[in-house]
Amino acid sequence: MSELLQRSLLLGLLWCLCGTAAIASETKPNVVFILADDLGWSDTSLFQTTKFYKTPNIQRLAERGMTFTHAYASSPLCSPTRSAILTGLSPARTGITTPNCHLPQVILKATATRTGPANQRATFPSSVSRLSTEYYTLAEMFRDNGYATGHFGKWHLGATPYSPLEHGFDVDVPHWSGPGPAGSYVAPWKYPDFDPNTPNEHIEDRMAEEAVAFMELNKGKPFFLNYWMFSVHAPFDAKQSLIDEYRKRIDPNDPQRSPTYAAMIESMDDAVGTLLDTLDRLQLAENTIIVFASDNGGNMYNQVDGTTATSNAPLRGGKATMYEGGVRGPAVVVHPGVVEANSRSDEVIQSSDFYPTLLELLSINPQPNQEFDGISIVPALQGKSLGRDAIFTYFPHSPPVPEWLPPAVSVHQNDWKLIRIFHGGENGDHRYKLFNLSEDLGEQHDVSSKYPERVDAMDALIETFLENTQAVRPLPNQNFDPAKYQPAQEGIGRIKNTANPSNQKPKPKRVKPVAGWQADGTCTLAVDGDVLVVTSRGGDPYFSCPLPKPIRQQTMTLRFSMRSQSAGHAQVFWHEQGVAPAFYRDRSVRFDPEHDGRTHDYVIEFSPAKPVQAIRIDPSRAAGEMQLSNIRLTTPAGEVLHRFKP
Known part of the structure; x- marks a missing residue:
């Protein structure tokens, strides 16, 4: 003991x-x-x-x-x-x-927030x-x-x-x-x-x-x-x-x-x-x-x-x-x-x-x-029978995982399930996904357009639930940039870009790459000797680097050392040749770094379906500094396929 x-x-x-325990207990x-x-x-x-x-x-x-x-x-x-x-x-x-x-x-x-990552419609x-x-x-x-x-x-x-x-x-x-x-x-x-x-x-x-x-x-x-x-x-x-x-x-x-x-x-x-x-x-x-x-x-x-x-x-x-x-x-x-x-x-x-x-x-x-x-x-x-009308699940966040959904709330009622995606539609309106679980347990067929009256009725239940619980809700994101939006990731179909009627995507402003790595999300990059220094403002820091030429399809590992004073899980993504620029859907590995201020070695194994032409690293989910070194792609046996700068 x-x-x-x-x-x-x-x-x-x-x-x-x-x-206190004087109550009979036999x-x-x-x-x-x-x-x-x-x-x-x-x-x-x-x-x-x-x-x-x-x-x-x-x-x-x-x-x-x-x-x-x-x-x-x-x-x-x-x-x-x-x-x-x-x-x-x-x-x-x-x-x-x-x-x-x-x-x-x-x-x-x-508390509610009014701004968030530019690729998100809701906060x-x-x-x-x-x-x-x-x-x-x-x-x-x-x-x-x-x-x-x-x-x-x-x-x-x-x-x-x-x-x-x-x-x-x-x-x-x-x-x-x-x-x-x-x-x-x-x-x-x-x-x-x-x-x-x-x-x-x-x-x-x-x-x-x-x-x-x-x-x-x-x-x-x-x-x-x-x-x-x-x-x-x-x-x-x-x-x-x-x-x-x-x-x-x-x-x-x-x-x-x-x-x-x-x-x-x-x-x-x-x-x-x-x-x-x-x-x-x-x-x-x-x-x-x-x-x-x-x-x-x-x-x-x-x-x-x-x-x-x-x-x-x-x-x-x-x-x-x-x-x-x-x-x-x-x-x-x-x-x-x-x-x-x-x-x-x-x-x-x-x-x-x-x-x-x-x-x-x-x-x-x-x-x-x-x-x-x-x-x-x-x-x-x-x-x-319980005779209950419905149950509700409130999840106003958006972890970057496959089968990803933006901030949402759902209601189960009998065989039906409705998901409200906060401000996921046009002009800040909500977006919906409706499934009949008795016929579609795998949730492959969104029938919200087929049953609009059921959507309205179940959404009214959601609204009552949110009011009764006094839920702090997602708001329309004042920082939303349609040019950075990747609707295919939501698995809910493409959303019309009303902010750009000409349907021409404005070219986003980007900072200059550092040692071949392009900072994006909520971080900046710098080089200190042979170390890549990542400064995160929290939220969704990430950075990516194209390969000089695609590496053929094979099981490979991304290896690096990292010292972190941030927090949260991390992910590695890869861009496969011939896949659209919104390339990170379903091509990622999540892991849990040690954010203890000490240097740790990481080996992330993945098996792409096509040749790989770029790598992206999301090192944390919080503010703080991280130092990465000796970043390379290898075979599982350790043979170096590509070594990244610096």
């Missing part, structure tokens, strides 16, 4: 002795909430979409309870969904709409960056009703004074506020004051071990175990023995074919098994409610093992998109004696539903004047 857990448990014991169910990170709808054996992944323990969990086929995260990215679970409120209401809660700036109120609101302690969280509810409360794993809603310990948890291990595991899954790690017990220890094995210690210590009283896994978020790292095992089982025709990712899923599933085994051993299983869910869709854009991490097929898109693959995932609820074992439900549920559901299951009243955007799904757990 870690020293941190021992200290936290001692504090919890002292708190209990003060009298019959109160324990609650275990397991939240996977970036686990896609097709990443388990629940829906039989692949035979590559092994998840016998998640299957074992499903056999004890109800599997939901239409479970939605409250956001296609993690922090907003996590806030929805803990508050029962939509991210539109809390203002946490991006996963920026690890960044230094503390923002407790969302992005400034997201809240900490879960305010003014909310009465799920953990505080449990604590105030006599439960021992423990948080294990990823948090990503703010460091002290916004950590789990300030939000109702007695225990927080490893007390880490970062966006993913610290450094790697397999030790050595980089967690402050939290060291591995053994060399090459896997963090998920350790988290399960710490969770077991918490359950053993509290087996005589009710407990709320909040196990928010680091798995299967990047960086892509796993036990080598498992990677080797899965490498033997690759089917090149299966979209799930990354042995590293499959190994990560197995370790995640092992941790679920450890919790189930412990509940059985302690004879607590019959009096324990278990919730299993994912915070957003699967990551199908980062590359690992020469392929994408995963595929959400048959769903379209993935993490960071408004399509089904970005928000739909696996979910299971277990409650022996209440929920039928090995049952399924097609009812639509969402992350914000779990808080009011647990209140009803435990016969606990909400706080005076406490309201939720979610609803209790107890009727569904009893095999009945």
Whole structure:
């Protein structure tokens, strides 16, 4: 048991002795909430979409309870969904709409912005960056009703004074506020004051071990175990023995074919098994409610093992998109004696539903004047219809990933799904995409022009939702430049350029290239000796460089060293010969740099479909300086194909 857990448990014991836990506990169910990170709808054996992944323990969990086929995260990215679970409120209401809660700036109120990148028609609101302690969280509810409360794993809603310990948890291990595991899954790690017990220890094995210690210590009283896994978020790292095992089982025709990712899923599933085994051993299983869910869709854009991490097929898109693959995932609820074992439900549920559901299951009243955007799904757990009218997903941002959409909000109503793209049409009007999911699960056929009355009716629901939640909305972008607009990236068809009736694109003003690299977006370039210095103003910094001659189609790697004092994810794009100038759609690899002020080496592998004639680097998503050196294109074996200046 870690020293941190021992200290936290001692504090919890002292708190209990003060009298708050005097409520009778013999019959109160324990609650275990397991939240996977970036686990896609097709990443388990629940829906039989692949035979590559092994998840016998998640299957074992499903056999004890109800599997939901239409479970939605409250956001296609993690922090907003996590806030929805803990508050029962939509991210539109809390203002946490991006996963920026690890960044230094503390923002407790969302604000609208009037300007943004010139290639965007709409602006992005400034997201809240900490879960305010003014909310009465799920953990505080449990604590105030006599439960021992423990948080294990990823948090990503703010460091002290916004950590789990300030939000109702007695225990927080490893007390880490970062966006993913610290450094790697397999030790050595980089967690402050939290060291591995053994060399090459896997963090998920350790988290399960710490969770077991918490359950053993509290087996005589009710407990709320909040196990928010680091798995299967990047960086892509796993036990080598498992990677080797899965490498033997690759089917090149299966979209799930990354042995590293499959190994990560197995370790995640092992941790679920450890919790189930412990509940059985302690004879607590019959009096324990278990919730299993994912915070957003699967990551199908980062590359690992020469392929994408995963595929959400048959769903379209993935993490960071408004399509089904970005928000739909696996979910299971277990409650022996209440929920039928090995049952399924097609009812639509969402992350914000779990808080009011647990209140009803435990016969606990909400706080005076406490309201939720979610609803209790107890009727569904009893095999009945929820009778809900609609669910809403608010995502007023535009991550540069394939299947990209500008700032948007969606509504699901029965079999229909409408996406409003803020100010994506002519003259600042909104643009819409309508899908009938019962006929078009892959969202390939936008039927908004065929059913205008349905669009109007569902858009009225969206408007009411935005008004009720007092959402801070995107605005028309005062910096929008039609010459820099690339509508094909939106996947919504071309938009008429009303700002230029002659249909002649004005030539954009460009700064002079630096060492062959052309700065664009929100950055400037300079050279210091053999180092390319990038100064980002935040938002969307990027720069590109044409090759002297195209490099033939082959698997290749972009290698470079970078020292960064910025923040956010990064991407590498490539321009393939014969492809239109809006060349970055579907030709990118996302990765997560270390923005710690130290120099790190990066190797980004990609497999173009045609000869490559230019490279673009998006090094961060925030302000700060970055220094890049030794930039070159190589074969996977390291043979240099081209070395970039300086």
